[in-house]
Amino acid sequence: MFTHIRESIPSSIVVFLVALPLCLGIALGSGAPLISGIIAGVVGGIVVGGISGSHLSVSGPAAGLIAIVIVAITDLGGFDTFLLAVFLAGLIQIVFGLMRLGIIGHYIPNTVIKGMMAAIGLILILKQLPHLVGYDVDFMGDEGFSQPANENTFSAVQHALGALTMGPAIVGFFSLALLISTQAFGYAKTAISTFLPAPLLVVVLGSLLGWGLGTYNPEWAILAEHSVQLPNWRSGLTLPNFGAFGNPQVWIVAATIAVIASIETLLCIEAADKLDPLKRITPTNRELIAQGVGNSVSGLIGGLPITSVIVRTSANAQMGAKHKSSAIMHGIILAGAVIAITPVLNRIPLAVLAAILIMTGYKLVSPSLVKSIIAKGRNQWVPFVITVVAILLSDLLKGIALGLVISLIFIAVTDFKSNISYAEKDGVFTFTLRRVVTYLSKGALKSHLERIPAGSTLELDFRACEFLDADIEEVIQDFHKHSAFKNVTVKEIR
Numbered sequence: 001m002f003t004h005i006r007e008s009i010p011s012s013i014v015v016f017l018v019a020l021p022l023c024l025g026i027a028l029g030s031g032a033p034l035i036s037g038i039i040a041g042v043v044g045g046i047v048v049g050g051i052s053g054s055h056l057s058v059s060g061p062a063a064g065l066i067a068i069v070i071v072a073i074t075d076l077g078g079f080d081t082f083l084l085a086v087f088l089a090g091l092i093q094i095v096f097g098l099m100r101l102g103i104i105g106h107y108i109p110n111t112v113i114k115g116m117m118a119a120i121g122l123i124l125i126l127k128q129l130p131h132l133v134g135y136d137v138d139f140m141g142d143e144g145f146s147q148p149a150n151e152n153t154f155s156a157v158q159h160a161l162g163a164l165t166m167g168p169a170i171v172g173f174f175s176l177a178l179l180i181s182t183q184a185f186g187y188a189k190t191a192i193s194t195f196l197p198a199p200l201l202v203v204v205l206g207s208l209l210g211w212g213l214g215t216y217n218p219e220w221a222i223l224a225e226h227s228v229q230l231p232n233w234r235s236g237l238t239l240p241n242f243g244a245f246g247n248p249q250v251w252i253v254a255a256t257i258a259v260i261a262s263i264e265t266l267l268c269i270e271a272a273d274k275l276d277p278l279k280r281i282t283p284t285n286r287e288l289i290a291q292g293v294g295n296s297v298s299g300l301i302g303g304l305p306i307t308s309v310i311v312r313t314s315a316n317a318q319m320g321a322k323h324k325s326s327a328i329m330h331g332i333i334l335a336g337a338v339i340a341i342t343p344v345l346n347r348i349p350l351a352v353l354a355a356i357l358i359m360t361g362y363k364l365v366s367p368s369l370v371k372s373i374i375a376k377g378r379n380q381w382v383p384f385v386i387t388v389v390a391i392l393l394s395d396l397l398k399g400i401a402l403g404l405v406i407s408l409i410f411i412a413v414t415d416f417k418s419n420i421s422y423a424e425k426d427g428v429f430t431f432t433l434r435r436v437v438t439y440l441s442k443g444a445l446k447s448h449l450e451r452i453p454a455g456s457t458l459e460l461d462f463r464a465c466e467f468l469d470a471d472i473e474e475v476i477q478d479f480h481k482h483s484a485f486k487n488v489t490v491k492e493i494r
Helices: 002-030 034-051 063-076 079-098 101-107 110-132 153-161 166-184 198-216 248-275 284-300 310-318 325-340 350-364 367-375 378-393 396-418 439-450 470-486
Strands: 420-425 428-437 457-468 489-493
Touching: 002 034, 002 063, 002 198, 002 310, 002 325, 002 350, 034 284, 034 325, 063 079, 063 248, 063 396, 079 101, 079 248, 079 284, 101 248, 101 284, 110 153, 110 166, 110 248, 110 310, 110 350, 110 367, 110 378, 110 396, 166 198, 166 350, 198 350, 248 284, 248 310, 248 396, 310 325, 310 350, 367 378, 378 396, 420 439, 428 439, 439 470, 457 470, 470 489
Parallel strands: 428 457, 457 489
Antiparallel strands: 420 428
16 A cells, blocks of 8 residues: 555545545534544545555545434434444444345446436535535535525525625635636646645635635635634544443444445445546445444444545546545545644635535536437436436435436336347248347237238247246247137247
8 A cells, every 4th residue: 555655645635625524514414523524534534445445435424324314313312322323334234245245236227327426516516606605504515405494406506696705705716717727727747736736726725815815805704604614623532322232223223324325335336436547346345344344433433424425536536546545545634634733724715625526526527428428329318317317306315216217117128129029021020039038028029929910930039048938938839829820830940
């Protein structure tokens, strides 16, 4: 790992900048102590990153678990009892890995994975636009469609554009313009970018601009509510309540977290492998074990549940990371920064970080990706669009579930159309049965058999057929029995 540290520094710093507000925001949205989000981010980087076989994936607290955490803390009677559920969820995930359940991730269609990435990109853009102009009503890291105060993703953008806060808005637009400029002029290829990557440059200059605006005009000052607000790490850690070990509700929450966290992780791992320029394959069973160890450690020391997270992972990939040392280092930087330079971090405007996340989102939903999906035909772009819209209007897992159902329908229809081909020449009808012929082809086969005119010859070619459903065999046998009445000669080729 140490041979990769130098080349991983730029990406680890950027992932740290992306992770910092998201860790705090997810903890805030979950109704948990803010420090619990930081702990989960540190554990996700160092512990999960160290055990995982993924070269690009970055783990930490996930927005997809917020609803579960909120309800669980209330139902279990306290955060300390919830931590026991997180610890047990990790043990359950380790069992999942040992049972080799990680293979499930390999059966998610590519079009659904790409739809998930594009949807997260759109959500990042839409959710961060309000923060870009100082409309910080919702917490950073919220991925849900519904928001507090009877707002949703779209209404929040509309209200934000009508409620600009001058200081954050100036800083936000400056930061976004600077990021676009550095990309357009190839800043990443310069020597300075190796130790001062563009996002870090934007954080430094954006923070200085915010300070300068406040000095120039006090009405434009960046207030604390529009800046990073790190908790005091000296306040102490919450430890799990092991006295609730026999509470059945704790085990139900633990199992729920384990299942959902594992599904989200497997989805993100598939996405991470697609982002990897070297096209390496992550061992999914090892990943479940790594996530399990991470969640158990996080629960033991007061952290939120952990999953692999596509936002941090995509930021890591976009910065050119090639080794998991980047994820590990981001966790180390996160821990060190919170302990040593909290006052400095608290001067970073949220608008600057919003600009970085908007650019991350744009790269996930780039026009070139959409064009490539459309070019592959209806079987690809319809499930893709449905997945994107469903995630945007609900949440990640519901959107993925709908996209998966639609993809499977298209796959079944395509397979149904291709597993039996029909041809006719000079009164000889040839039906070629290929691969796996299931009962789904029963109706079409019966329809074609009924249309064979009297006095014809039917050739049934089974040479490319690997499996023939009993229903299909029965249809063929019935036709054999009655073919003489239509004066149809039936030949089987095997």
